[in-house]
Amino acid sequence: MAFNFELPNPNTKDPKTNLGEADLVRRSASSVPAPARQLTPVAKLIDVSKCIGCKACQSACLEWNDMREPVGINRGVYDNPEDLTPNMFTLMRFTEWVNPETKNLEWLIRKDGCMHCADPGCLKACPAPGAIVQYSNGIVDFVHENCIGCGYCVKGCPFNIPRISQADHKAYKCTLCSDRVAVGQGPACAKACPTHAIVFGTKDEMKKHAEGRIKDLKSRGYQNAGLYDPPGVGGTHVMYVLHHADKPEIYANLAKDPRISPIVELWKGMTKYAGLAAMGAFAVIGLVHHVVTGANRVSPEDEENAKKLTGGRA
Amino acid sequence: MTAYDVESGDNVHPGNPVTVDRYTPGARVNHWITAISLVLLALSGLALFTPALFFLTGLFGGGQWTRTIHPWIGVVLFFSFAGMFLRFWKANLWKSEDGTWMARLRDVLTGHEEKLPEVGKYNAGQKVVFWAMSILIIILITSGFVIWDQYFAQYSTIDQKRVAILIHALAAVAIICVWIVHVYAAIWVRGTIGAMTRGQVTGGWAWRHHRKWLRELVGGKSH
Numbered sequence: 001m002a003f004n005f006e007l008p009n010p011n012t013k014d015p016k017t018n019l020g021e022a023d024l025v026r027r028s029a030s031s032v033p034a035p036a037r038q039l040t041p042v043a044k045l046i047d048v049s050k051c052i053g054c055k056a057c058q059s060a061c062l063e064w065n066d067m068r069e070p071v072g073i074n075r076g077v078y079d080n081p082e083d084l085t086p087n088m089f090t091l092m093r094f095t096e097w098v099n100p101e102t103k104n105l106e107w108l109i110r111k112d113g114c115m116h117c118a119d120p121g122c123l124k125a126c127p128a129p130g131a132i133v134q135y136s137n138g139i140v141d142f143v144h145e146n147c148i149g150c151g152y153c154v155k156g157c158p159f160n161i162p163r164i165s166q167a168d169h170k171a172y173k174c175t176l177c178s179d180r181v182a183v184g185q186g187p188a189c190a191k192a193c194p195t196h197a198i199v200f201g202t203k204d205e206m207k208k209h210a211e212g213r214i215k216d217l218k219s220r221g222y223q224n225a226g227l228y229d230p231p232g233v234g235g236t237h238v239m240y241v242l243h244h245a246d247k248p249e250i251y252a253n254l255a256k257d258p259r260i261s262p263i264v265e266l267w268k269g270m271t272k273y274a275g276l277a278a279m280g281a282f283a284v285i286g287l288v289h290h291v292v293t294g295a296n297r298v299s300p301e302d303e304e305n306a307k308k309l310t311g312g313r314a
Numbered sequence: 315m316t317a318y319d320v321e322s323g324d325n326v327h328p329g330n331p332v333t334v335d336r337y338t339p340g341a342r343v344n345h346w347i348t349a350i351s352l353v354l355l356a357l358s359g360l361a362l363f364t365p366a367l368f369f370l371t372g373l374f375g376g377g378q379w380t381r382t383i384h385p386w387i388g389v390v391l392f393f394s395f396a397g398m399f400l401r402f403w404k405a406n407l408w409k410s411e412d413g414t415w416m417a418r419l420r421d422v423l424t425g426h427e428e429k430l431p432e433v434g435k436y437n438a439g440q441k442v443v444f445w446a447m448s449i450l451i452i453i454l455i456t457s458g459f460v461i462w463d464q465y466f467a468q469y470s471t472i473d474q475k476r477v478a479i480l481i482h483a484l485a486a487v488a489i490i491c492v493w494i495v496h497v498y499a500a501i502w503v504r505g506t507i508g509a510m511t512r513g514q515v516t517g518g519w520a521w522r523h524h525r526k527w528l529r530e531l532v533g534g535k536s537h
């Protein structure tokens with residue numbers, strides 16, 4: 001039986017891009033006109049319970065994005081590389097967790113990467129016009145020619161995802177394969193996943209598919225199985241099915257209730273307006289003061305007094 | 315009593331008008347390196363502070379260059395200001411007349427200097443600017459290092475960087491406001507700018523605004 005969300009093979013004849021500037025709903029440090037059409041929101045669903053940790057997704061990601069990760073060092077864990085890098089947009093994070101109820105050792109494997117937040121902290125923090133964009137289908141993408149490498153996106157992101165390249169000083173992260181989605185494909189990782197732990201489709205389809213998976217997990221004794229689609233960031237376009245959805249933090253510190261840091265909100269919100277107002281007020285007060293009081297000039301009497309003080313020699 | 319606020323190089327020349335040496339060439343060069351650095355930092359910093367001013371990155375060769383060069387200018391400013399601090403700190407210590415001067419700020423702003431106490435080389439307003447600059451520059455360089463990701467990204471957590479960038483932005487706004495006060499005062503009080511360009515002011519200027527300093531200079535010369 002064919003799997004529901006088997007991704008199609010590429011159309012090699014005359015592929016048409018169906019994702020462009022006109023589909024932007026947000027553009028960093030600038031505004032965009034309301035798009036004429038609304039694309040169907042898409043989502044990647046990662047079923048952690050089905051992941052076997054093969055890293056085919058990582059390989060496919062490197063392959064499709066034409067990135068190379070240098071051979072690293074074995075640090076005694078399966079995570080390879082050790083962390084997300086400017087080349088490695090997705091990473092299997094392995095956690096050995098002893099379930100306190102069953103005393104079973106559970107090997108939790110979470111595919112980490114950009115969550116494509118509906119309310120993207122990276123985009124809010126970005127000072128460079130058009131360096132980060134959000135499409136109406138939910139994809140949040142970095143536009144490298146506009147990136148200035150300041151690392152503000154790193155501070156804005158509630159999931160610690162963007163990485164700054166020391167080679168070209170630009171920020172990198174998962175694109176949700178926006179270039180593949182643009183021509184009707186799905187992300188390379190989803191295409192490569194041998195167990196269909198990663199599936200891709202419309203967000204509604206993915207939520208529905210997740211429901212079935214959660215029902216199945218619950219029937220197998222995972223009472224707290226659930227969908228990870230955190231509302232604090234407006235929901236995400238990368239979602240997880242977790243067997244312990246009540247404890248996302250056990251999956252290599254997945255944020256329990258992620259949201260854009262209030263400090264970042266304060267920095268990009270009030271500080272900006274109050275700061276500009278304060279600087280403007282000081283300048284205006286100076287101008288008004290000068291107009292009202294006139295210049296503070298030294299009088300001839302002052303010069304005379306100085307002469308008297310220095311001994312009257314002139 | 316030692317003349318606490320007469321700095322080395324200060325001197326009075328009788329003549330018509332009387333001229334007073336206020337800043338040595340070294341102090342002036344030091345000041346202008348600091349001043350240029352501060353203006354460049356404000357322009358490059360404001361460019362990244364708000365999208366409305368992002369166009370200012372054009373002055374520095376684009377966004378990447380602005381991001382690269384801003385912290386280095388900060389380092390130049392820090393060392394340059396440190397030099398000024400060593401020159402000027404002593405004459406900027408708070409004295410009893412400074413409290414009185416501050417309490418009569420209304421007379422200061424309305425130009426009734428005859429109602430103010432005689433002050434030394436710096437009045438209370440100048441001292442506030444001096445110490446505010448000193449403190450804000452320390453805050454800015456410290457928070458700046460925390461967010462200088464190109465070289466120091468691994469030495470702080472993301473949470474610390476968030477706090478640092480907020481502090482950096484607030485301190486930057488504050489120092490720009492202090493800078494506006496500093497520049498405005500130099501323009502409003504005519505005859506002041508010459509102190510930092512030619513190094514000299516007139517005797518009348520010193521009599522009107524820094525009489526205690528002028529008296530000390532004249533007194534110091536007579537014995």
